[in-house]
Amino acid sequence: MTDAGRSIVIVGGGLAGARAAEGAREAGYEGPLVIVGAESVPPYIRPPLSKEFLAGTGERDAIDVHPRAWYDEHRIELRLGRRVEGLDPSTHELALDDGSVLRYDRALLATGASPRRFGGPGADLDGVHLLRTVDDSVALRSALAPGGRRVVIVGAGWIGLEVAAAARGYGNDVTVLGLETVPLNVAIGDDAGAVFAALHREHGVDLRMSTSVAGIVGHDGRVTGVEIEGGEVVPAEVVVVGIGAIPQTALAEAAGLAVDRGVLADAAFRTSDADVLAVGDVASVFLPFLGSHLRTEHWANAEHAGRAAGRSLAGETLEYDEIPYFYTDQYDLGMEYSGYGPLTAGVAPLFRGDRDAREFVAFWLRDDRVVAGMNVNVWDVNESVQRLIRSRAVVDPARLADPAVPLEALAGPAG
Known part of the structure; x- marks a missing residue:
């Protein structure tokens, strides 16, 4: 891509968009570069919104991807508080909600995802919170911080459990309502999910699984309970x-x-229109290792894929194949997970370490090959887990479960 007379527009002002701008500049692109963001603040990192920032242990400035001045220094124009309402691939134009039009030579869709709203009655009552933006987190922190309140969380996934931990940290009474039999069932299955169920119950959370919500109830416009x-x-x-x-x-x-x-994209993030790329939560990207498309919502995807998409925008030839990764912090439990969720469906994990003490590594195997691994309160092993996955080595389950056998030895020469 020759820079002269060409322009890049990134639609989406989150982490993926910011990293894409970085990636394009790092790849040597010197032309006009615009980020259009719906929020009125520069790009920031979302995981702390349900973790340390929500818990009151993280500062607001710490979540910014870069200080505002960084964008000026790198000649990146920020159009904040603006939404792109139309994309015309035939004319290479983007229509903004203020009536302006941006012409692009290459565009990147990094529009992310929006929280799923409760579909029953009472969703709009005061005191009902969603968590996606920094403003959402500020409002929720203000609601939780006094402590001594009755908090009900609808949903027993990662967000629900992280919010439960933060709410208990403030001294609130917390009830979590989940449809599944075990929290995190979809993400990590029953056996690993049971570890998190026990953790929350030990910390005083009333965890009610196999529970369906009929509605949210209130009085004078204010929430009073969940039916x-x-x-x-x-x-x-x-x-x-x-x-x-x-x-x-x-x-x-x-x-x-x-x-x-999700927006279908190839391993270089190109959509069905070669001049429009997609990355982050909105994109379903083809992963060569997996052999299929995968949409990944976690921070690491925005971080690493965003930068790679920027290089692709700049004209660099690449094939993105990072192993999906995410992490969580709840009470005294820290966890990292690497692997391919679609390959773990219906597979019971194999554990190495002490589940009762919550110090272990769990592995998911297909055809005796590790396809995912999760380390809980065991550190400095994630790179080894990823090497093992990437090696495609056939492993002996007994050796994999034995903490005395180094993970590096299991990956074989290819690891």
Whole structure:
């Protein structure tokens, strides 16, 4: 891509968009570069919003990807508080909500995802919170910080459990309502999810699984509780809805781009239109190792794929194949997970270490090959886990479960 007379526009002002701008500059692109962001603040990192920032142990400035001045220094124009309402691949134009039009030579869709709203009655009552933006986290922290409140969390996924830990840290009474039999069932299965169930119950959370929510109830416009199937109302002054996120694909769909549970992109992030790329929560990217497309919502994907997409925008030839990674911190438990979720479905994990003490590594195997690994309160092993996955080595389950056998020895020469 020759810079002269060419321009890049990044649609989305989150971490993926910021890293893409970095990647393009690092790849030597010197032309005009614009980031259009719906929020009025520069790009920031989202994981702390349900972790240390929400818990009151992290500062606001610490979540910014860069200080505002950095964008000026790197000649990156920020158009904040603006939404792209139309994308026309035939004219290479983007229509903004203020009536302006941006012409692009290459565009990147990094529009992210939006939190799934509760579909029943009471979703709009005061005291009902979603968690996606820094403003959401500030509002929720203000609601939790006094302590002594009754908090009900709808959803027993990562967001729900991290919010539960933060709420208990402030001294609130916390109830978590989950549809599945075990929290995190979809992400890590029953056996590993049971570890988190025990953790929260030990910290005083009323964890109610196999529980369906009929509605959120209130008085004078303010939430007072959550009604579950059967008619019981769980009292609440604060309700947090954490039931997943929906990729923001509307712009791509209206433009005629291929979409299937995310904007479809190849291993260089190119969509069905070669001049429009997609990355981050909105993108379903082809991963050569997996042999199929995968949409990944976690921080590491925005961090690493964002930078790689920027290099691709700049014209660099690449094939992105990072192993998906995410982490969580809840109470005194820290966890890292690397691997391919679609390959773990229906597979019981193999454990190395002490589950009762919550110091272990769990592995998921397909055809005696490790496809995912999760280390809990065991550190400096994630790189070894990733090497083992990438090696595709056939492993002896007994040796894999034995802490005395180094993980590096199991990966073989290819590891």
